[in-house]
Amino acid sequence: MAKDVLLEELNPQQKEAILYSKGPLLVLAGAGSGKTRVITHKFAYLTKKKKYHPSSIFTVTFTNKAANEMKERIARFVGSDMRQSWIGTFHSQCNKILRREIKALGYKPDFSIYDDDDQCNLIRHILKELKIYEALYKGVASRISILKASLISPEEFLSQGDGFSFDEKLGRVYLKYQDELKRCNALDFDDLIMLTVRLFEENPKLLSKYQEMFPYILVDEFQDTNHAQYRLLQLMARHKNICAVGDDDQSIYKFRGADVSNILNFEKDFPDAMIIKLEQNYRSTQNILDVSGAVIAKNPQRKPKKLWTEKGCGEKVIYCRLNTEEEEARYIARNIKDLYLKGNYEYSHFAILYRINLQARAIEDALREEVIPYHVISGVSFYHRREIKDIISYMKLALNTDDNVSLRRIINSPPRGIGASTLSKIEHEAKKNSVSLFAAIKLMLKSNNITSSIKDKISEFVKIIEKISSTHHKTAADMLKDIVEKTGYIEDIEEERLQNILELVSSAENIPIKDFADRVALVSTTDDEPKKASVSLMTLHSAKGLEFPVVFVTGVEEGILPYFKAIDDASEMQEERRLFYVGMTRAKDILCLTAAKKRRLYSKVQEQEPSRFLQDIPKECCNWIEKVQQKTEVIPEPAKLPPKKRASAYTVGCRVKHPAWGIGVVRDCCEEGSNTKLTVNFPGIGIKRLVAKYANLERI
Ligand SMILES: Nc1ncnc2c1ncn2[C@@H]1O[C@H](COP(=O)(O)OP(=O)(O)OP(=O)(O)O)[C@@H](O)[C@H]1O
Numbered sequence: 001m002a003k004d005v006l007l008e009e010l011n012p013q014q015k016e017a018i019l020y021s022k023g024p025l026l027v028l029a030g031a032g033s034g035k036t037r038v039i040t041h042k043f044a045y046l047t048k049k050k051k052y053h054p055s056s057i058f059t060v061t062f063t064n065k066a067a068n069e070m071k072e073r074i075a076r077f078v079g080s081d082m083r084q085s086w087i088g089t090f091h092s093q094c095n096k097i098l099r100r101e102i103k104a105l106g107y108k109p110d111f112s113i114y115d116d117d118d119q120c121n122l123i124r125h126i127l128k129e130l131k132i133y134e135a136l137y138k139g140v141a142s143r144i145s146i147l148k149a150s151l152i153s154p155e156e157f158l159s160q161g162d163g164f165s166f167d168e169k170l171g172r173v174y175l176k177y178q179d180e181l182k183r184c185n186a187l188d189f190d191d192l193i194m195l196t197v198r199l200f201e202e203n204p205k206l207l208s209k210y211q212e213m214f215p216y217i218l219v220d221e222f223q224d225t226n227h228a229q230y231r232l233l234q235l236m237a238r239h240k241n242i243c244a245v246g247d248d249d250q251s252i253y254k255f256r257g258a259d260v261s262n263i264l265n266f267e268k269d270f271p272d273a274m275i276i277k278l279e280q281n282y283r284s285t286q287n288i289l290d291v292s293g294a295v296i297a298k299n300p301q302r303k304p305k306k307l308w309t310e311k312g313c314g315e316k317v318i319y320c321r322l323n324t325e326e327e328e329a330r331y332i333a334r335n336i337k338d339l340y341l342k343g344n345y346e347y348s349h350f351a352i353l354y355r356i357n358l359q360a361r362a363i364e365d366a367l368r369e370e371v372i373p374y375h376v377i378s379g380v381s382f383y384h385r386r387e388i389k390d391i392i393s394y395m396k397l398a399l400n401t402d403d404n405v406s407l408r409r410i411i412n413s414p415p416r417g418i419g420a421s422t423l424s425k426i427e428h429e430a431k432k433n434s435v436s437l438f439a440a441i442k443l444m445l446k447s448n449n450i451t452s453s454i455k456d457k458i459s460e461f462v463k464i465i466e467k468i469s470s471t472h473h474k475t476a477a478d479m480l481k482d483i484v485e486k487t488g489y490i491e492d493i494e495e496e497r498l499q500n501i502l503e504l505v506s507s508a509e510n511i512p513i514k515d516f517a518d519r520v521a522l523v524s525t526t527d528d529e530p531k532k533a534s535v536s537l538m539t540l541h542s543a544k545g546l547e548f549p550v551v552f553v554t555g556v557e558e559g560i561l562p563y564f565k566a567i568d569d570a571s572e573m574q575e576e577r578r579l580f581y582v583g584m585t586r587a588k589d590i591l592c593l594t595a596a597k598k599r600r601l602y603s604k605v606q607e608q609e610p611s612r613f614l615q616d617i618p619k620e621c622c623n624w625i626e627k628v629q630q631k632t633e634v635i636p637e638p639a640k641l642p643p644k645k646r647a648s649a650y651t652v653g654c655r656v657k658h659p660a661w662g663i664g665v666v667r668d669c670c671e672e673g674s675n676t677k678l679t680v681n682f683p684g685i686g687i688k689r690l691v692a693k694y695a696n697l698e699r700i
């Protein structure tokens with residue numbers, strides 16, 4: 001491909017960032033200024049023009065989805081096979097390294113990966129054993145996660161304590177947790193990074209092997225790296241060919257250990273680093289930029305940035321405050337419907353963003369009511385559903401019989417009469433002999449200490465796992481089918497769960513077992529594939545890096561945005577402001593901020609005040625709409641209306657022919673009484689609302 005194609009559609013600063021090759025480079029710029037584009041084009045340029053092999057560029061993205069998009073885009077540019085490339089999240093990259101090298105740390109390369117759920121199960125188990133209040137497990141899990149993100153080992157943490165405080169207990173849980181993980185031959189997400197850092201720090205030879213393997217490093221969303229990830233970059237970038245792009249205003253993952261000061265340290269740790277700023281925004285209209293820019297400008301300690309656009313003012317930003325969250329949701333749904341029916345936008349062009357998941361409930365109801373297709377990103381991911389986790393746990397246990405957490409999960413699922421008392425006997429036996437639960441069961445089978453009925457049950461379980469693990473399966477799908485068959489898992493299962501399992505099996509066709517197990521383990525809730533032709537619902541956190549023509553930021557109220565927990569803490573408050581900024585800057589053409597005067601929160605109806613952030617919005621850029629009644633009244637429980645029925649002969653999106661108006665596309669159809677009502681967009685004519693039986697339409 002000609003050189004021009006790689007460098008066209010780039011402004012001079014972007015070009016400079018792509019061509020710069022004299023060492024460390026930091027691209028620091030506001031939302032929508034083309035930072036991710038710099039990474040993608042730089043990768044293409046390095047492989048095409050500078051003859052770097054695609055597998056020699058270590059590229060870090062924030063989500064797996066972003067990695068896949070980047071691979072696709074680069075493949076289109078340079079036409080090379082990107083399957084061997086190293087483009088992925090920190091977690092998936094470290095997993096790849098550890099699968100090859102972890103022996104050096106005394107783990108086996110077939111380690112299991114524990115997600116949040118497994119992690120919490122293990123921590124609860126430990127709290128119970130140590131007789132610490134079990135309900136604390138979530139807080140403990142997040143404290144441990146932050147310690148790991150800061151590269152603080154249990155020993156180090158314990159050595160800092162005074163021996164009495166809560167931290168002392170936490171230290172003991174952390175220590176035991178790490179021991180248990182090792183015994184299970186398992187790593188949690190934070191271990192993937194922490195152990196890779198340890199691997200490199202303890203094995204200089206291995207480190208130099210990887211330094212040579214990757215003469216170039218590219219990092220997107222640099223502002224949300226944590227200390228461990230930053231340390232990893234420092235270790236790997238000996239040659240100093242590192243290009244990181246980020247925006248300090250979009251650092252929103254502090255609660256997971258992200259440290260925005262990495263941006264400031266970059267210049268210190270990589271002396272002679274070049275800094276390039278991008279100022280042209282290609283995403284949003286001027287009004288959207290002015291509104292979001294004015295809000296973020298109020299944060300102290302930020303790198304000042306200017307953003308301008310050639311897109312023009314565009315429509316004013318809308319702020320609308322309504323009586324209740326149900327009215328807010330209906331307002332959003334109706335606006336989406338109207339914009340859609342006008343024909344300029346598809347449903348996939350809309351995003352509805354919220355601060356907390358429970359805001360989605362009313363919004364989903366309203367969308368269903370209007371028969372608007374939607375999907376929720378985040379929420380419970382497919383891979384976290386009970387039946388899916390169960391089947392995957394069988395797979396994990398068959399691949400790694402030390403995996404006690406998976407064993408505990410499935411030993412009695414489907415029910416086979418192995419109750420808590422049997423399990424505790426197994427736990428006891430395992431501890432006595434310092435072996436895994438699976439090995440302990442096998443020992444028990446040889447002894448005479450248990451009744452024959454228990455023996456039968458546990459021997460049946462062992463047989464199933466051994467049969468699965470000794471069979472040579474060609475693909476992950478074969479293995480999953482085998483699991484389903486041998487365990488009898490789908491007998492007596494609900495239809496929906498059955499369908500999910502079938503979907504899991506079909507998604508594993510033609511994929512090698514280990515690749516599939518890794519993919520499933522590393523998937524995060526923000527990776528859900530957006531379904532085509534439907535409105536996206538997600539939290540503000542999940543919206544990072546994305547863009548949509550029309551964006552609704554909902555619940556712009558005190559207590560929601562900013563979230564009530566942040567209100568007394570200046571630095572948390574700054575993070576809330578950044579979160580609002582991230583949300584607003586996802587919008588290309590239309591940005592609508594909504595709020596409710598009353599909201600049901602945690603089963604109480606609360607009076608809500610408009611968010612303090614609204615005061616910073618320049619009045620002239622915004623249409624202020626108040627649809628609130630002054631008199632206070634009790635909000636009735638929202639009526640759950642059944643969604644309108646879809647008509648059968650016509651579907652949304654189908655094409656029809658009208659004798660006078662020609663060919664059109666059905667934008668909406670519903671049945672009212674005995675009539676099928678259609679809304680059809682006839683290009684050049686406009687939107688027409690028709691009753692199907694009188695309209696003389698022909699479906700084509
Ligand atoms: N030089 C350019 N010419 C035309 N369009 C561009 C250019 N650079 C970027 N874009 C487009 O602008 C939009 C924003 O770009 P991109 O997502 O790379 O920005 P970003 O800085 O990574 O944003 P964020 O901070 O939200 O991650 C994208 O649709 C991208 O294709």
Ligand SMILES: [Mg+2]
Pocket residue numbers: 035036037220545
């Ligand atoms: Mg980006």
